[in-house]
Amino acid sequence: MTLKKTLTIAGSDASGGAGTHADLKTFQEYGTYGMQALTCIATMDPERGWKHSVYTLPIEVLKEQLKTAISTGIDAVKTGMLPNEEVIRVAAEGIEASGTDNVVIDPVMVCKGEDEVLNPGNVEAMIQYLLPLALVTTPNLFEAGQLAGMKTPKTIDEMKQAAEKIHALGAKNVVIKGGRSLATDKALDLFFDGNKFYALETDPVATSYNHGAGCTFAASITANLAKGLPVKEAIVASKEFVSAAIQHGWRLNQYVGPVMHGAKNVYGAPEVTIREID
Secondary structure, eight states: OOOOEEEEEEEETSSSHHHHHHHHHHHHHHHEEEEEEEEEEEEEEGGTSSSSEEEEEOHHHHHHHHHHHHHHHHHHHEOOOOOHHHHHHHHHHHHHHOOOOOEEOOOOOOOOTTEEEEEEEHHHHHHIIIIIGSSSSBBBBBHHHHHHSSSOOOHHHHHHHHHHHHHHHHHHEEEEETTSSSSSSSEEEEOOOSSOOOEEEEOOOOOOOOBBBHHHHHHHHHHHHHHTOOOHHHHHHHHOOOOOHHTTTTSSSHHHBOTTTHHHHHOOOOOOOOOOOO
């Protein structure tokens, strides 16, 4: 038996809920063979209110990891936390060397609060090196605004504007994760394929246990693409996967609650509706 091979180029979350941990758990749920190329390690200090610290690995270590993974033949690849411009450039070189077109760019941005990018140069580097490689990119609202050069979208119309701008930068398909942040009665994400806009909707889940949801969604798309699903079907199936994972999120400790990566396979998935919007 030969498994499809999926690669994540991202950071390690010491709490196990996000980053490559979430990616590899998701890859496993789909029956793909997951590999990782670590860019950094994120830790959380329980004695300082779960304060985050990020430790970037030497660039040569990243290059050697990519060399190893790519030599096996990669069916799909995704990115996550890329802490600086050099890491972004090297990740892009690795993706190009892999030869796969199944590329999912999750443009994770390390922020202070909600509206300050820790390393503003990362945005331009993502635009220059990563978006042109993206079959799918999956920014949240804040990230979409940064990539599009506009304020954080607050409405569906503003999400559409951002999606068009990001598509013009080279990403072939754009999914902007709105979730519960919009003034709608559904958890809504916007999908733009370059021609049409679609709303992906589920009933909202009243929970704060959603750590790792964004990584899980992007990893799910990656696995679905590796297994041969067309882009639209891969995105809808991944919305189902992550919605189930959020629905069954659980309390890890007093600070954080991760999603349950195996929820769809254990409990099934909530209904996802997809509708074309003008």
